[in-house]
Amino acid sequence: MDDMMHQIFSKTMKHGEKLPSENELTTKYKVPRMTVRNALTKLEERGYIFSVQGKGRYLKEASTQIQLHLTGKTSFTDKMEEAGYDLKTKNILCKKIVFNEQLFQNINANKEDNVYKISRIRYINGEPIAIHNSYVSDKMFPEIAEDGPKIESMFAYYRKLGYNKFASKKSLLSITFPTSAEQQLLACKSMVPLIVVESDCIDVASNKVLEHTKIMYRSDKFKYDITMD
The missing domain is CATH 1.10.10.10 (Winged helix-like DNA-binding domain superfamily/Winged helix DNA-binding domain)
Incomplete structure (x- = not known):
């Protein structure tokens, strides 16, 4: 081999x-x-x-690798559109999650608050390349249960609500292998590693945490730019 x-x-x-x-x-x-x-x-x-x-x-034919800046203050949608890629997004989930102490702490939610997981699949040229999971509370966004199933870009949603400048408090990178469900969503085999990036999105003006984000990228579809802004 x-x-x-x-x-x-x-x-x-x-x-x-x-x-x-x-x-x-x-x-x-x-x-x-x-x-x-x-x-x-x-x-x-x-x-x-x-x-x-x-x-x-x-x-297999060599796949085009997309250069992706893992740091920075620009949304994935904006990065891909600025680079000229044919990006499509499909919302696949909006679901209230059970209490998770660490996750709830990340977004300053209390145990009695409702926290929703909003998942989207990203496609480049019709091919699935990433799963974006956002965790938001109805304490911050009272209409999230109703709005969540329609959201494709969280940054676009926040902008409609008056939040315009974003930052990340901390970003963590790890490697995992896809579950059977993730293999189906990303059209990949079990041994294709996924790059997992977790971070908190903060509104710069108010310093409020808007969401906790967990993104899973197909490692074979990207080149990762980790240069600091």
């Missing part, structure tokens, strides 16, 4: 090229056929190759 990965990254193998058969690879590497099959399965799970029933396996 390491040798095949080297061929992919060195472009010895061309995108769209058909891979040798399992028998050919068994002969080439002098290993059991099951070893070859396991290696191919892992390459497919990682999103490098795909299978066509009755025809064989092929190297």
Whole structure:
């Protein structure tokens, strides 16, 4: 598998090229056929190759990687539109969540407050590339239960309510692998890592915390700019 990965990254193998058969690879590497099959399965799970029933396996076309600035005060929507990408957003969830002490503290909500999770899928050129989860309280936004299912951009929603300048208090970055539900939403395999960015969005004028955000990006679709503003 390491040798095949080297061929992919060195472009010895061309995108769209058909891979040798399992028998050919068994002969080439002098290993059991099951070893070859396991290696191919892992390459497919990682999103490098795909299978066509009755025809064989092929190297996937190289996907365009989007440069994304992980820091800063601009919304994802604004960043993508400024860069000229064909961005579409689909609201998939607005649901009241159960009490979570840390999360409620992040947005200055009390145990008796209602906190809603609003989830959107982001598409670039028709391909799902990220899931955005926002957590907001009805203490800050009394109409959020009604408005939530229609929201595609939280920043646009806040601007309509008079909030115009935003900042992040703290941002945390981690890595995870997608659940089966997230694999379906993002059209990816289980071994494609997700970059998780969590932060709190603050209104600069009032210093109020508007939301806690958890964004999951497909790691194979982005190049991440972590240069400080």
